[in-house]
Amino acid sequence: xxxxxxxxxxxxxxxxxxxxxxxxxxxxxxxxxxxxxxxxxxxxxxxxxxxxxxxxxxxxxxxxxxxxxxxxxxxxxxxxxxxxxxxxxxxxxxxxxxxxxxxxxxxxxxxxxxxxxxxxxxxxxxxxxxxxxxxxxxxxxxxxxxxxxxxxxxxxxxxxxxxxxxxxxxxxxxxxxxxxxxxxxxxxxxxxxxxxxxxxxxxxxxxxxxxxxxxxxxxxxxxxxxxxxxxxxxxxxxxxxxxxxxxxxxxxx
Amino acid sequence: xxxxxxxxxxxxxxxxxxxxxxxxxxxxxxxxxxxxxxxxxxxxxxxxxxxxxxxxxxxxxxxxxxxxxxxxxxxxxxxxxxxxxxxxxxxxxxxxxxxxxxxxxxxxxxxxxxxxxxxxxxxxxxxxxxxxxxxxxxxxxxxxxxxxxxxxxxxxxxxxxxxxxxxxxxxxxxxxxxxxxxxxxxxxxxxxxxxxxxxxxxxxxxxxxxxxxxxxxxxxxxxxxxxxxxxxxxxxxxxxxxxxxxxxxxxxxxxxxxxxxxxxxxxxxxxxxxxxxxxxxxxxxxxxxxxxxxxxxxxxxxxxxxxxxxxxxxxxxxxxxxxxxxxxxxxxxxxxxxxxxxxxxxxxxxxxxxxxxxxxxxxxxxxxxxxxxxxxxxxxxxxxxxxxxxxxxxxxxxxxxxxxxxxxxxxxxxxxxxxxxxxxxxxxxxxxxxxxxxxxxxxxxxxxxxxxxxxxxxxxxxxxxxxxxxxxxxxxxxxxxxxxxxxxxxxxxxxxxxxxxxxxxxxxxxxxxxxxxxxxxxxxxxxxxxxxxxxxxxxxxxxxxxxxxxxxxxxxxxxxxxxxxxxxxxx
Numbered sequence: 174x175x176x177x178x179x180x181x182x183x184x185x186x187x188x189x190x191x192x193x194x195x196x197x198x199x200x201x202x203x204x205x206x207x208x209x210x211x212x213x214x215x216x217x218x219x220x221x222x223x224x225x226x227x228x229x230x231x232x233x234x235x236x237x238x239x240x241x242x243x244x245x246x247x248x249x250x251x252x253x254x255x256x257x258x259x260x261x262x263x264x265x266x267x268x269x270x271x272x273x274x275x276x277x278x279x280x281x282x283x284x285x286x287x288x289x290x291x292x293x294x295x296x297x298x299x300x301x302x303x304x305x306x307x308x309x310x311x312x313x314x315x316x317x318x319x320x321x322x323x324x325x326x327x328x329x330x331x332x333x334x335x336x337x338x339x340x341x342x343x344x345x346x347x348x349x350x351x352x353x354x355x356x357x358x359x360x361x362x363x364x365x366x367x368x369x370x371x372x373x374x375x376x377x378x379x380x381x382x383x384x385x386x387x388x389x390x391x392x393x394x395x396x397x398x399x400x401x402x403x404x405x406x407x408x409x410x411x412x413x414x415x416x417x418x419x420x421x422x423x424x425x426x
Numbered sequence: 427x428x429x430x431x432x433x434x435x436x437x438x439x440x441x442x443x444x445x446x447x448x449x450x451x452x453x454x455x456x457x458x459x460x461x462x463x464x465x466x467x468x469x470x471x472x473x474x475x476x477x478x479x480x481x482x483x484x485x486x487x488x489x490x491x492x493x494x495x496x497x498x499x500x501x502x503x504x505x506x507x508x509x510x511x512x513x514x515x516x517x518x519x520x521x522x523x524x525x526x527x528x529x530x531x532x533x534x535x536x537x538x539x540x541x542x543x544x545x546x547x548x549x550x551x552x553x554x555x556x557x558x559x560x561x562x563x564x565x566x567x568x569x570x571x572x573x574x575x576x577x578x579x580x581x582x583x584x585x586x587x588x589x590x591x592x593x594x595x596x597x598x599x600x601x602x603x604x605x606x607x608x609x610x611x612x613x614x615x616x617x618x619x620x621x622x623x624x625x626x627x628x629x630x631x632x633x634x635x636x637x638x639x640x641x642x643x644x645x646x647x648x649x650x651x652x653x654x655x656x657x658x659x660x661x662x663x664x665x666x667x668x669x670x671x672x673x674x675x676x677x678x679x680x681x682x683x684x685x686x687x688x689x690x691x692x693x694x695x696x697x698x699x700x701x702x703x704x705x706x707x708x709x710x711x712x713x714x715x716x717x718x719x720x721x722x723x724x725x726x727x728x729x730x731x732x733x734x735x736x737x738x739x740x741x742x743x744x745x746x747x748x749x750x751x752x753x754x755x756x757x758x759x760x761x762x763x764x765x766x767x768x769x770x771x772x773x774x775x776x777x778x779x780x781x782x783x784x785x786x787x788x789x790x791x792x793x794x795x796x797x798x799x800x801x802x803x804x805x806x807x808x809x810x811x812x813x814x815x816x817x818x819x820x821x822x823x824x825x826x827x828x829x830x831x832x833x834x835x836x837x838x839x840x841x842x843x844x845x846x847x848x849x850x851x852x853x854x855x856x857x858x859x860x861x862x863x864x865x866x867x868x869x870x871x872x873x874x875x876x877x878x879x880x881x882x883x884x885x886x887x888x889x890x891x892x893x894x895x896x897x898x899x900x901x902x903x904x905x906x907x908x909x910x911x912x913x914x915x916x917x918x919x920x921x922x923x924x925x926x927x928x929x930x931x932x933x934x935x936x937x938x939x940x941x942x943x944x945x946x947x948x949x950x951x952x953x954x955x956x957x958x959x960x961x962x963x964x965x966x967x968x969x970x971x972x973x974x975x976x977x978x979x980x981x982x983x984x985x986x987x988x989x990x991x992x993x994x995x996x997x
Contacts, residue, residue: 218802226800230793237760237789241782244767245774248705257769258968260708266761270714273757277750284746284800291802292742309583353578354671356736356809360875363806367737370577372668374738391809391877393571395578396498399880 218287219363225283229276295377299345303336307348307355307368309394310401312336317347321420325403332426335404336388338380339413345377356392359405365391380407446945455545458945459538459613462548463527464840466606469552470519476559477511478907480504482900485864489897491885501881502569507562509572510592514599515555517689517821520829522603522641524692525610525634527840531936532631534619534954536946539612543605551602558595561588568592571879573682576674577665580658590659593652600681604645607638619935621957625716628934628960629702629709633695636719637688640726644684651678672739679730687726689821691719693784693828694759700781700831701763703931705770708961711762718758725752735804742801749799756792760785775929776850780831783858784824791820794869809879812872818865830857830910838924841917842941849913857906863899867892926952933961 248256302317311327314336325334338344348357350368358365366374390401408416446452446461453461484504487495496504530538538544561567566586570579574593577583614627614635627635654674658664665671702709709715729752731745763785772778794816797803807813830853838844871889872878883893927937936943939952948954958965 219806222800222802223797226797226803230796233793234786234789237764238786240764241767241785244764244770245772245782248767248770248772250706250771250773253771255971256706256771258707259769260710260712262711262765266711266714266758269761270754270758273754276757277753280753280796280800281747281750284750284802285743287800287802288743288746353583354575358809358877360806360810365736365805365808369668369671369737369739371666372672372739376738387875389875389877392575393502393578393879395583396502396569398502399498399877399882 218291222283222287295375297343297377299377300342301339301344303344303346305346305348305357305368306351307357307390308351309353310397312403316417319417320422321417322423323420324425326425333403335406335426337406337408337413337416339410340380340383340407343377343379345375348374353394354392355390355394355401357388358391359386359388361386367392383407383409457541457545459526459530459541459544460840460943462544463523466519466523466526466548466551469555470516470523473511473515473555477508477516478904480508482904484508485897485900487881488893490894491890492882494882498881499569503567505879506568506571510596513572513685513689514596515558517825518603518685519551521637521689521692522606522610524832525638526606528836528936529610529631529634530613530617531939531943531947532628532934533614533617533622534935534948535613535617536948538609539617540609544609547602547605550605551599554595554598554602557591557598561591561595564588564591573678574655576655576658576671577662579655580662580665582662593656597649597652600645600648604641607641610634611638611642619954626957626960629698629712629715630695632716632719633691636723637691640684640723641688643727644681647677648681651681672737675734675737679733682733683730684726686820687722690825693825693832696828696832696835697781697784698762700777700835701766703929703933704773704775704778705766706931707766707770708959708964709762710765712960714758715762718755722752722755725755732799735801736808746799746801750796753796776847776854777831777835779851779854780827780834784827784831787819787827788824791816791824794819807872809877810872811868811876811878814878815865815868815872818868823861823865838928839936839941842924843917843921844924844928845917846913849909853906853909853913856902856909860899860902860906864896864903867895933964935962937963
């Protein structure tokens with residue numbers, strides 16, 4: 174197979190039977206060694222929103238703990254003759270509702286603006302369209318207009334399929350399932366979308382760094398759901414073109 | 427003739443003929459809401475142990491990477507039964523049963539509305555539990571996950587009677603809880619004692635009313651969804667239209683989201699009750715809290731789409747908006763918790779410990795819920811262990827801790843004997859450590875890319891330490907549950923009598939009557955006092971306190987307050 178001679182040694186998958194153990198998947202650090210952070214713009218969106226919401230969550234959590242602690246220190250029965258009889262304070266309660274409402278509106282704004290920016294890229298013109306077909310328990314990637322198709326050996330992870338993509342090009346994925354509902358997940362690119370039978374789902378992504386990541390199915394799809402994995406490898410444009418030139422027709426691995 | 431002219435004897439309030447029947451028939455055929463509720467709680471706790479053991483098996487398998495103690499097939503069955511069992515056969519019945527026991531007492535009703543229907547729903551629930559568990563006895567038990575997405579759950583991909591029995595069990599148990607919920611709402615709306623207006627119902631009763639309205643409104647969707655699968659099991663070709671697969675997910679989650687709140691609100695009510703009682707204050711912000719509960723329930727019906735963010739076929743902005751806005755009623759509830767503690771005279775007993783732990787633990791579940799309601803974050807977290815951590819923080823670290831607070835608080839009322847305080851505190855600390863050791867690390871596992879529902883995983887994910895911690899934590903939880911069951915058994919054997927109110931702090935009407943309450947809840951020895959607010963007993967206690975202060979002022983004497991109007995020893 175032409176593709177075999179091209180593939181670097183690190184790519185060879187070891188043969189392991191499903192009952193003995195797992196294919197040793199490895200997250201390769203590539204380039205500057207920061208394969209996770211800033212690998213794609215999408216990750217940046219995730220990082221930004223996650224940082225803001227985490228900070229927000231931590232502040233709320235600490236404030237609640239401090240208030241509880243204060244109450245438990247200063248209002249213990251040993252320190253108090255009698256309890257307060259106040260049970261309503263409409264102005265304070267109303268102000269709190271307005272405050273929480275404003276916080277919620279901010280979070281909605283944060284969520285929706287980032288979502289719409291991300292959704293918009295799906296509808297821009299892509300440089301490459303890849304059809305993704307999921308089936309129990311394997312993947313097939315078809316490069317539209319290039320007569321190239323890649324699929325795993327599909328016997329529970331002996332050879333996982335590798336999705337090879339060009340760097341800095343918008344790639345549109347068109348995903349469909351052949352049987353049950355699956356989910357296409359690129360854990361280190363922070364994107365996932367479900368694959369339905371009889372329906373095509375779409376999303377677009379631009380990969381900014383070369384490297385290799387593992388991808389997997391994230392929706393329970395039957396007996397060997399946990400073996401339904403694949404590789405994503407991002408190459409420079411020239412390396413990708415070379416790879417594509419060697420991959421006419423149907424390829425395994 | 428002489429008998430006819432004999433002077434009339436004063437009639438006993440409860441005629442001899444309808445005294446509770448002794449023996450087992452007196453229990454299984456009882457229309458007494460207290461017995462129905464206790465039987466429901468008992469069955470649900472048995473289910474908790476069964477499905478908890480399944481969780482322990484799963485955690486054993488996941489303790490190390492690439493480990494196969496059980497096959498993939500068995501593992502898939504385990505999480506299917508653990509999920510559906512804990513939700514449909516444990517937490518939902520426990521939540522509704524709390525209402526069946528307490529709502530009639532708290533509104534001063536002699537019985538539950540539609541008592542025979544309530545008894546029927548209990549037996550429907552038990553039958554559903556048996557049918558669902560019978561699935562395990564077939565050659566291929568249900569293994570499509572608790573939300574059983576089509577077409578995986580149809581007869582092509584999940585053949586055999588196992589899934590059929592599971593479907594039937596789900597329909598029966600969920601329908602049972604829908605019916606039981608109706609009885610609780612009816613009781614609160616129609617059988618309140620004179621003086622108990624809607625805005626004098628305790629927060630707990632309100633939480634049950636709201637809960638039961640949600641279950642009446644949303645549980646039919648589960649029956650519809652299971653019906654869709656059933657049709658698909660007869661003719662799988664139905665699923666050749668995408669509409670059907672997507673519609674199934676929508677219909678299922680129209681049940682699946684509100685049911686989370688059904689499993690959660692009554693325990694918020696428990697926490698609110700316990701916090702108020704042990705702070706010796708009325709629950710703070712009653713009216714805002716009631717409105718928040720109602721708004722929360724209404725909101726729960728329009729957020730289900732956040733389970734479908736990654737389907738590519740849902741209105742993500744809309745469901746993100748509605749889901750995040752639920753932070754507003756949640757914020758009001760938290761305000762009430764904290765404000766009730768502030769200015770109180772706080773005593774810390776076992777129920778209070780559980781209620782206090784509920785506050786930060788549920789908060790973790792809620793705050794991560796906001797992240798999951800943000801689609802750009804959910805695209806990463808959906809279907810990962812981050813979600814597993816999130817909902818176990820809401821349902822285990824939250825709801826179960828609230829339930830434990832409620833159980834420790836009302837156990838003396840229901841059984842007439844008190845639970846051991848030292849064992850209770852031991853139980854609390856073990857559960858606290860176990861819960862956080864189990865579910866805390868799951869956030870990291872999900873963040874690092876571990877999908878849920880995998881029978882094994884590769885060590886190259888770099889989460890081995892975290893999965894091992896979760897498995898050890900699960901063992902600690904099991905120990906904590908063991909201590910709890912031992913405490914219950916010991917208390918029932920040793921039998922330290924509880925009196926009317928062993929805490930001396932009760933605020934609701936359930937604390938004026940005997941422990942356990944008589945057949946019709948209140949009798950000539952335990953009449954319903956005047957109800958002027960949602961904390962009638964606290965009102966009476968404060969009146970006594972004021973009278974004593976008045977006397978003390980008059981006598982220029984230092985007599986301390988705190989005497990109770992209705993028996994019982996202070997802590």
